Amino acid sequence: MTHSPRTHSPAPRWRALLALLAGLTLGFTSLPARAADEVRLLKAHSSVGSRYGQVWQDVSYTLLVKNMAYEKFVYVYQKEPDGTWVNLPGSYVGPASNGYEVWQVTRQYTSWGTTPExxxxxxxxxxxxxxxxxxxxxxxxxxxxxxxxxxxxxxxTNVLVAGSYWRDTGHLDVSVDVQNLAYSKSVTVVYTLDNWATQAEAPAQYVPSYTYGYSYIQSPNAKGVERWSAHIPVPTTGGPLRFYVRYQVNGQTYWDSNFGQDYVHATPAP
Known part of the structure; x- marks a missing residue:
């Protein structure tokens, strides 16, 4: 069986062409193997938004990929509404720890235009x-x-930062997704302004529901993922703000430190 991948990728033209050719011939030339650690799903996200009569679906996949070779072709193999399958090519995001890389696939399916989906x-x-x-x-x-x-x-993973942004008030809002492993839990953002010479903590609060664009997401959702949110008051002076997340539940502690690199924000201008 031959499967034709879509060819949306920020890679240089010659690499994109190689990826297309590889995808077109996978059914004939590649040898199937079961992954152990070569590729892992880290996060998938899907939401449907609507406004002014228009409907769209935002989809993203985040993958951990073992860096076995420079030349590699990373896909999400996805089933379409008509029952066919397509290869959605991924884009390199950055390094992870222990010889892994982070790759991502994003798609938006819209109800408008010449080819609505x-x-x-x-x-x-x-x-x-x-x-x-x-x-x-x-x-x-x-x-x-x-x-x-x-x-x-x-x-x-049991904990993963979903996003962070500065508010006009000078606070940094940090959204965290956690697996709902037990009712009683603690989610904390640990941060520093002086490269860990000193540090402070901001306790996160449970969020029962939230919006993503123009879509509404329940928490916990159908996959048992809860949203938590922390607010960090940050002065307008000092070095870049670095943070990680600590999740404590069932006597265990889980961390998201961005693969040991911390999450980093420049402090806003006064």
């Missing part, structure tokens, strides 16, 4: 191709599933 529940499998061999994260043969407006799905 319907919203859809998602069934998908991350894959990479290295040296003619395919490696899959197929969720132990079950594939991954995510409802069209479920919001986030976390895999291979």
């Amino acid at each position: 319907a919203t859809r529940d998602l069934e998908f499998v991350p894959r990479i191709v290295v040296g003619g061999t395919s490696y899959w994260d197929n969720n132990w043969g079950a594939n991954y599933h995510l409802g069209r407006n479920d919001g986030p799905l976390l895999k291979n």
